Amino acid sequence: MANPQYSVLSGAQSAISANKVLKNTYMLLSATLGFSALMAVVSMSLALPSWMYLVSVIGAMVMGIFVLPRTANSSSGIGVIFAITGLLGLGLGSILTMYLALPRGPEIIATAFAGTGLIFLGLSGYALTSKRDFSFMGGFLFAGIMVVFMAAIANIFLAMPALSLAVSGGIILLMSGFILFDTSRIINGGETNYIMATYGLYLSIFNIFISLLQILGIMSSDE
Amino acid sequence: MDLFLKIVAAAAMGMMVFYAWRAYQQWQQQGPKPQKGDWQAAILPLAMVMGLVVLLIAMVR
Numbered sequence: 001m002a003n004p005q006y007s008v009l010s011g012a013q014s015a016i017s018a019n020k021v022l023k024n025t026y027m028l029l030s031a032t033l034g035f036s037a038l039m040a041v042v043s044m045s046l047a048l049p050s051w052m053y054l055v056s057v058i059g060a061m062v063m064g065i066f067v068l069p070r071t072a073n074s075s076s077g078i079g080v081i082f083a084i085t086g087l088l089g090l091g092l093g094s095i096l097t098m099y100l101a102l103p104r105g106p107e108i109i110a111t112a113f114a115g116t117g118l119i120f121l122g123l124s125g126y127a128l129t130s131k132r133d134f135s136f137m138g139g140f141l142f143a144g145i146m147v148v149f150m151a152a153i154a155n156i157f158l159a160m161p162a163l164s165l166a167v168s169g170g171i172i173l174l175m176s177g178f179i180l181f182d183t184s185r186i187i188n189g190g191e192t193n194y195i196m197a198t199y200g201l202y203l204s205i206f207n208i209f210i211s212l213l214q215i216l217g218i219m220s221s222d223e
Numbered sequence: 224m225d226l227f228l229k230i231v232a233a234a235a236m237g238m239m240v241f242y243a244w245r246a247y248q249q250w251q252q253q254g255p256k257p258q259k260g261d262w263q264a265a266i267l268p269l270a271m272v273m274g275l276v277v278l279l280i281a282m283v284r
Contacts, residue, residue: 008240054228058235065242108283116280119272126268134265136257138250145243153236156229169276176272215276220283 014189022186024194028081029201034151035082036206041135043093050098056091060084068199077195084199088206099213112212120205123176127183134184137177144174165218168211173202175211 043052055185063084071077099105127134153165182200185191191200 051228054232058231061235061239067236104283111279111283115275118275122271123268127226130264132261132264133255135263136261137265138254140255142243142247146247148235149240152239153233156236158234158253164277172272172276173269176269177265180268208246212276212279216279216283219280 017151017192018189019189021192021194021197025186025192025197025201028078028198032081032085032202033205036085036092036202039086039089040070040093040096043090044097044100046098048071048094050092050094052094053091056087056094060087060091063087064199064203068196072193072199073100074194081195081199081202083164085202092210095210095213098215102217103171106165108213108216108220112216115212116209118203119172119176119208120201123179124183124201127180128187131187132184133188133190134180135188135190141177142179144170148174165215168214171207171211172215175207178204195219 063080068077068080068084083151096109099109100106148167151163151170152167153166178200182197182204184193186197191197
């Protein structure tokens with residue numbers, strides 16, 4: 001017969017463990033976002049060229065796929081996540097330099113920043129308070145990522161503004177879904193590594209910000 | 224964008240498609256199935272995100 005006392009203890013321990021992962025994730029996320037912002041300021045002050053964005057995204061992508069999963073269970077994982085987010089911050093700085101040169105650039109950047117913050121806080125709050133398990137969305141989200149990336153590959157060569165808008169819109173929706181998915185996995189014990197959890201949430205925030213910048217940049221122009 | 228940079232960007236995105244394909248297969252086979260009301264609970268906040276984006280666009284126009 002199952003020992004009910006053991007079950008209660010086990011449930012409480014898993015809740016404490018999930019809370020610890022959540023707390024560590026948000027602390028590391030705050031630190032990596034701050035570091036990324038610092039690197040973006042450095043990149044803007046150095047006036048790095050726009051191709052730096054592509055180089056940094058590819059570098060971060062390679063590190064995120066091949067290096068981070070191997071180091072996430074050790075202390076070196078912290079260094080790797082700071083390297084990835086710092087690299088993305090450098091790339092972001094070169095994009096922000098371009099937007100600042102636009103007539104309404106500072107307004108677009110501020111609006112995209114506020115929108116990203118609202119989306120992240122709203123969705124995280126919803127996932128935390130509803131206590132629902134959104135991990136059923138995994139297959140749908142990764143299928144969506146494949147479709148959006150294939151459209152983005154086509155648009156590299158086609159350069160169609162309408163397709164670019166559609167891709168950015170799709171990325172915002174998918175990354176919003178990933179915020180629900182990742183947050184619910186942390187609180188339901190599906191993700192126990194706070195470094196990997198931070199990486200997932202950071203990428204969602206970064207992609208929402210970049211896509212919002214692109215949509216607002218295109219839609220604010222009079223042409 | 225230079226043709227070289229375009230090809231590099233396409234190759235990197237192709238790598239992401241491959242990575243997403245593997246993750247998709249894994250989640251389809253081992254991921255939990257949605258229960259009644261799960262999709263409604265997910266679509267509601269996503270619709271609000273869409274509304275917010277439309278509002279932000281209206282603000283910058």
